[in-house]
Amino acid sequence: MDRRAILKxxxxxxxxxxxxxxxxxxxxxxxxxxxxxxxxxxFLSEDTYLNLKAVVDTMLPKTDTPxxxxxxxxxxxxxxxxxxxxxxDRQKMVDGFxxxxxxxxxxxxxxxxxxxxxxxLRLLNVLDKESIATAESLEEQDLDKDELEExxxxxxxxxxxxINSYFxxxxxxTEVLAYDPIPGPYQGCIPLSDVGKAWSL
Amino acid sequence: MFFNSQGKAEVTYDAIVVGSxxxxxxxxxxxxxxxxxxxxxxxxxxxRHGEYPTAGxxxxxxxxxxxxxxxxxxxxxxxxxxxxxxxxxxRKHFFVKDSEHPYSEVKRFxxxxxxxxxxxxxxxxxxxxxxxxxxxxxNERDGIAVDWPIRYADMAPWYNYVETFAGIxxxxxxxxxxxxxxxxxxxxxxxxxxxxxxxxxTNFDGRLLTIGRTAHLTEPNPAIxxxxxxxxxRNRCMRGCPFGxxxxxxxxxxxxAEATGNMTLRPHSVVHSIIxxxxxxxxxxxxxxxxETGEQHEFFAKIVFLCASALGSTFILMNSQTEDMPEGLGxxxxxxxxxxxxxxxxxxxxxxxxxxxxxxxxxxxxxxxxIPRFRNIDDASKRKDYIRGFGYQGxxxxxxxxxxxxxxxxxxxxxxxxxxxQPGPWQLGMNGFGECLPYEDNRVYLNHDVKDIHxxxxxxxxxxxxxxxxxxxxxxxxxxxxxxxxxxxxxIETYDDGSYPGLGIHEMGTARMGRDPxxxxxxxxxxxxxxxxxxVTDGAAMxxxxxxxxxxxxxxxxxxxxxYAVSELKKMNL
Numbered sequence: 143m144d145r146r147a148i149l150k151x152x153x154x155x156x157x158x159x160x161x162x163x164x165x166x167x168x169x170x171x172x173x174x175x176x177x178x179x180x181x182x183x184x185f186l187s188e189d190t191y192l193n194l195k196a197v198v199d200t201m202l203p204k205t206d207t208p209x210x211x212x213x214x215x216x217x218x219x220x221x222x223x224x225x226x227x228x229x230x231d232r233q234k235m236v237d238g239f240x241x242x243x244x245x246x247x248x249x250x251x252x253x254x255x256x257x258x259x260x261x262x263l264r265l266l267n268v269l270d271k272e273s274i275a276t277a278e279s280l281e282e283q284d285l286d287k288d289e290l291e292e293x294x295x296x297x298x299x300x301x302x303x304x305i306n307s308y309f310x311x312x313x314x315x316t317e318v319l320a321y322d323p324i325p326g327p328y329q330g331c332i333p334l335s336d337v338g339k340a341w342s343l
Numbered sequence: 344m345f346f347n348s349q350g351k352a353e354v355t356y357d358a359i360v361v362g363s364x365x366x367x368x369x370x371x372x373x374x375x376x377x378x379x380x381x382x383x384x385x386x387x388x389x390x391r392h393g394e395y396p397t398a399g400x401x402x403x404x405x406x407x408x409x410x411x412x413x414x415x416x417x418x419x420x421x422x423x424x425x426x427x428x429x430x431x432x433x434r435k436h437f438f439v440k441d442s443e444h445p446y447s448e449v450k451r452f453x454x455x456x457x458x459x460x461x462x463x464x465x466x467x468x469x470x471x472x473x474x475x476x477x478x479x480x481x482n483e484r485d486g487i488a489v490d491w492p493i494r495y496a497d498m499a500p501w502y503n504y505v506e507t508f509a510g511i512x513x514x515x516x517x518x519x520x521x522x523x524x525x526x527x528x529x530x531x532x533x534x535x536x537x538x539x540x541x542x543x544x545t546n547f548d549g550r551l552l553t554i555g556r557t558a559h560l561t562e563p564n565p566a567i568x569x570x571x572x573x574x575x576x577r578n579r580c581m582r583g584c585p586f587g588x589x590x591x592x593x594x595x596x597x598x599x600a601e602a603t604g605n606m607t608l609r610p611h612s613v614v615h616s617i618i619x620x621x622x623x624x625x626x627x628x629x630x631x632x633x634x635e636t637g638e639q640h641e642f643f644a645k646i647v648f649l650c651a652s653a654l655g656s657t658f659i660l661m662n663s664q665t666e667d668m669p670e671g672l673g674x675x676x677x678x679x680x681x682x683x684x685x686x687x688x689x690x691x692x693x694x695x696x697x698x699x700x701x702x703x704x705x706x707x708x709x710x711x712x713x714i715p716r717f718r719n720i721d722d723a724s725k726r727k728d729y730i731r732g733f734g735y736q737g738x739x740x741x742x743x744x745x746x747x748x749x750x751x752x753x754x755x756x757x758x759x760x761x762x763x764x765q766p767g768p769w770q771l772g773m774n775g776f777g778e779c780l781p782y783e784d785n786r787v788y789l790n791h792d793v794k795d796i797h798x799x800x801x802x803x804x805x806x807x808x809x810x811x812x813x814x815x816x817x818x819x820x821x822x823x824x825x826x827x828x829x830x831x832x833x834x835i836e837t838y839d840d841g842s843y844p845g846l847g848i849h850e851m852g853t854a855r856m857g858r859d860p861x862x863x864x865x866x867x868x869x870x871x872x873x874x875x876x877x878x879v880t881d882g883a884a885m886x887x888x889x890x891x892x893x894x895x896x897x898x899x900x901x902x903x904x905x906x907y908a909v910s911e912l913k914k915m916n917l
Contacts, residue, residue, distance in 0.1 A: 201760075203757050205760065207761070209760075221406065221407045226407045226410040227413070229413075263756055267755060270755055274749045305763070308744075310408060312401070315403055318764060323401070323577065325575060325577070326575055327530075327576060328705065328708035329704055330531035330532050330533035333703070334700075334701050335701070339766070340743050340767075343402065
């Protein structure tokens with residue numbers, strides 16, 4: 143549904159004529175441009191960025207739904223790290239990522255992005271499993287919210303950013319998930335089969 | 344220092360209303376509908392209903408998501424950001440810049456606010472509950488602070504009156520201590536919330552779960568609500584609702600006031616102080632600094648309604664110093680600025696529910712459930728460890744894709760991605776909102792060393808939650824967990840994330856109502872004892888905090904005081 147269609151629909155559901163302010167509210171959104179195919183990272187080094195692309199593609203590959211690369215996840219992460227992340231948080235992610243990449247270079251004699259898809263998946267899942275185990279043991283300790291966030295393994299921060307970026311992208315948000323910008327009165331108890339998948343937004 | 348280039352007649356009105364938020368909007372509507380030429384002074388910029396630039400945005404409309412660069416937060420919004428939800432691209436234009444409007448803290452105090460037409464009525468939480476005599480008689484019963492000069496019977500007709508116009512959706516439950524209102528149809532509970540409700544009815548005497556009572560039109564009546572539309576469950580309320588489905592000054596009271604032809608709304612009008620007439624002992628008008636030009640103006644009227652928010656109104660009183668009252672208008676009792684209150688919250692429990700995997704919901708309900716107070720209601724519910732009580736607000740939902748970060752027992756890759764497209768398990772959380780007692784030493788005072796962008800002095804807050812609140816918090820966590828446990832929830836966790844005064848954004852008190860001018864600032868009609876034509880009808884007036892969300896009470900106090908003011912004017916008593 144595009145924004146003009148939303149406006150027409152709004153007039154229909156509310157029974158009221160659309161006012162100028164309402165029109166501007168719905169037509170004013172400035173859409174983020176899809177990244178150019180030759181995107182040059184503004185924060186990450188080209189080498190790290192190449193590996194980031196490989197990692198998010200491993201985690202969220204193209205199937206019958208789009209993959210992370212098609213919806214601009216690496217570009218988004220680079221931008222968020224560049225402009226929207228506290229220095230210490232991004233340092234934690236970047237340092238952690240780079241040291242993991244070096245350990246792979248050492249053990250596999252190749253950078254992550256040149257490994258076979260099977261090896262990429264295997265190594266990423268080792269990292270993922272270890273990180274979740276660490277996070278779980280942290281939760282057993284008596285730490286406050288800030289300490290927990292600070293100590294959370296870097297990979298889970300990056301993974302969180304990637305998942306968030308993927309599901310908050312326009313393509314996934316409107317075509318893969320169930321999208322309804324103007325749902326109407328709340329229905330609290332309906333069969334999941336009527337919706338079929340998680341709601342967008 | 345203050346001058347008017349215009350003639351006095353041009354700057355003279357019947358009534359001046361300071362502030363255009365929840366209370367000011369009501370004062371504007373009531374006074375102008377009763378025929379008074381009313382000047383509404385709003386300190387910030389004008390926002391007309393519908394001028395909500397981000398209302399239609401989706402997450403992908405923002406480069407980098409709905410985030411604000413950390414440098415910008417640090418420079419302009421370090422305090423406004425303490426909520427964790429206010430400083431976003433989609434809503435930061437409705438919150439002040441701390442860099443322009445500083446305040447000082449002896450102890451941490453989170454003063455979250457917006458300076459524009461409508462004030463916080465644009466961004467409020469919209470939960471709307473009546474107070475009862477459990478609340479109005481509480482100080483008298485406990486022998487603390489001073490007694491409220493009013494009782495529920497004084498307020499009930501005014502609650503009815505404001506609810507009808509504002510439009511409050513909710514379910515009547517017949518509780519004496521949380522009186523039913525004049526409700527529009529309730530929103531629906533979801534499957535898991537209904538299960539908890541059932542379990543509570545079986546397992547706990549005196550505990551009840553109901554749908555939140557909220558200022559949303561679930562069934563608009565054009566004869567009352569005009570062109571306001573039905574709630575569409577978008578839950579983008581804090582950005583402004585293009586449908587006018589929730590109550591705001593912008594969508595509701597100000598258009599009604601404007602329609603009378605009696606209201607003049609003047610944005611960018613920062614009130615400096617009240618001008619007192621030495622001979623009559625009444626207010627003559629107000630001094631204003633134009634927020635854009637810095638010019639100073641005087642405006643005159645027969646009555647002044649201070650509706651500038653609890654701390655905003657108290658600031659104006661304190662800055663209105665006279666020979667007789669060097670600490671400001673209304674300071675004779677020594678109570679002006681004292682008894683600062685807020686609700687304490689961010690404590691409760693959450694858990695996972697197994698079952699209803701084949702069930703879901705539709706819509707982003709801008710509301711949750713409410714569990715009314717069940718402590719210290721009667722002898723049976725009396726606690727030894729604290730007085731007063733708390734209510735819970737909560738909700739159940741199915742988790743989304745973010746459970747993929749660490750909750751999904753699956754390796755990453757294609758199947759992982761596809762699994763996240765499905766909704767996750769049901770979870771439910773409840774958050775207690777507890778009453779804070781009025782303590783004399785929880786206070787606010789003028790700070791002449793720190794000035795705002797208009798060169799005005801600023802406020803210093805010195806307030807904290809104390810023993811009674813801390814003891815209550817333990818019960819708030821434990822009682823939440825026991826209800827979840829009885830209902831069969833799994834992985835139940837209690838939490839207490841800490842709560843600082845202000846963060847509830849229910850700051851109140853500092854110019855309390857009372858029965859005696861020696862111990863209170865306002866009388867039972869919200870008149871300043873020392874200046875009967877000055878009415879303070881916002882949160883400043885509160886004598887105790889109760890545990891309910893307070894805005895509905897400000898609406899009712901304002902409409903009641905406006906009615907009284909006009910009848911007194913007609914009798915030539917003001």
